[in-house]
Amino acid sequence: MSCDFIALAQPGVQKLSPYVPGKPVDELARELNMDPASIVKLASNENPLGPSPKALAAIRAELDELTRYPDGNGFALKTLLAERCGVTTAQVTLGNGSNDILELVARAYLAPGLNAVFSAHAFAVYPIATQAVGAQAKVVPAVNFGHDLPAMLAAIDANTRVVFIANPNNPTGTWFGKQALGDFLAAVPESVLVVLDEAYIEYADGDELPDGLDYLAAHPNLLVSRTFSKAYGLASLRVGYGLSRPDVADVLNRVRQPFNVNSFALAAACAAFDDTEYLARSREINTAGMLQLQEGCRELGLSWIPSKANFLAIDFGRDTAAINQGLLREGVIVRPVAGYGMPNHLRVSIGLPAENARFLEALRKVLNA
Numbered sequence: 001m002s003c004d005f006i007a008l009a010q011p012g013v014q015k016l017s018p019y020v021p022g023k024p025v026d027e028l029a030r031e032l033n034m035d036p037a038s039i040v041k042l043a044s045n046e047n048p049l050g051p052s053p054k055a056l057a058a059i060r061a062e063l064d065e066l067t068r069y070p071d072g073n074g075f076a077l078k079t080l081l082a083e084r085c086g087v088t089t090a091q092v093t094l095g096n097g098s099n100d101i102l103e104l105v106a107r108a109y110l111a112p113g114l115n116a117v118f119s120a121h122a123f124a125v126y127p128i129a130t131q132a133v134g135a136q137a138k139v140v141p142a143v144n145f146g147h148d149l150p151a152m153l154a155a156i157d158a159n160t161r162v163v164f165i166a167n168p169n170n171p172t173g174t175w176f177g178k179q180a181l182g183d184f185l186a187a188v189p190e191s192v193l194v195v196l197d198e199a200y201i202e203y204a205d206g207d208e209l210p211d212g213l214d215y216l217a218a219h220p221n222l223l224v225s226r227t228f229s230k231a232y233g234l235a236s237l238r239v240g241y242g243l244s245r246p247d248v249a250d251v252l253n254r255v256r257q258p259f260n261v262n263s264f265a266l267a268a269a270c271a272a273f274d275d276t277e278y279l280a281r282s283r284e285i286n287t288a289g290m291l292q293l294q295e296g297c298r299e300l301g302l303s304w305i306p307s308k309a310n311f312l313a314i315d316f317g318r319d320t321a322a323i324n325q326g327l328l329r330e331g332v333i334v335r336p337v338a339g340y341g342m343p344n345h346l347r348v349s350i351g352l353p354a355e356n357a358r359f360l361e362a363l364r365k366v367l368n369a
Helices: 025-032 053-065 075-085 098-109 125-132 149-155 178-187 246-255 263-274 276-299 321-329 353-368
Strands: 092-095 115-119 136-140 160-166 193-197 222-227 240-243 303-305 311-315 345-349
Touching: 025 321, 053 263, 075 092, 075 240, 075 263, 092 098, 092 246, 098 125, 098 160, 098 193, 098 222, 098 240, 098 246, 115 125, 115 149, 125 136, 136 149, 149 160, 149 178, 178 193, 276 303, 276 311, 276 353, 321 345, 321 353
Parallel strands: 115 136, 115 160, 160 193, 193 222
Antiparallel strands: 092 240, 222 240, 303 311, 311 345
16 A cells, blocks of 8 residues: 555645645646737736846846856945845845745744744745745635735734734735734734735835835834845746845745845846836836736626725636636636635736737627637
């Protein structure tokens, strides 16, 4: 009799389902015998502009050093982040994407008998990171698909060590304001680490969303997590960062894998961070694309969850499995979110104008079939 290795895994892992990423273009092309160039992917909240030219130049400059290990301390990127974010380099933790920061927090601060609090309809990595180390996931019901911060505060108990909050949230796009965040942080026990996930913060206009960096000095139990995967267009390179008080960063660096951010990612992130024109263009494309999708949905009689990110969760009022399959047959990839407790929604990333138009055309065809 063969050994049951699933049964041998620790209980928290047994209960997990693997993270399901957005379907790759090449996979759909193979399945339906399509030309990959004819497929539009709006499933993974990627930047439709492609990478910054400055980032590409920085990557090319690193090619001759391919045989060398990267700078394990990420000196150049940490220095740049510290200067721009108003912190010291001792407060910066670099990650293989911002989800790596979330994993580091779980490994450092969670264990069997402890728990993490987060909202329903929140990023899938929160339960994965929590349960993988044997801790309990305390999921708080959402209000209008958004974080119920007072209820999350009430869910904290003596065994809570981490609270994950996202602003804006993925996959809903919902957000909370300055007053709500300030009140929440003021009330959270100092022994609970609050992880403020700001993966989409760069898409905010002006001061419409609170900036987590403004709260760091006053709240020693706050960690702000950000990424270069979205607005900075470096999703393939996997580079993110966390900003916290130095002793929290010190703990995270004790469990961080050596060389967790590669040389190309380090160089490209520095270059992309300096490319202010690229970031401004990314925001412009996103703002226009959001309006384009909303207007298209309005014409089709569909509603959506208001979003401050680079995607829109569209409400179809019924299970979306057949609609998603119809879109795939039309060569359009979007993201089903039934696994997030939202079977009636599809999450659609903002693309270039022609990509958004292609999606709306395909959607109209599928709904009228």
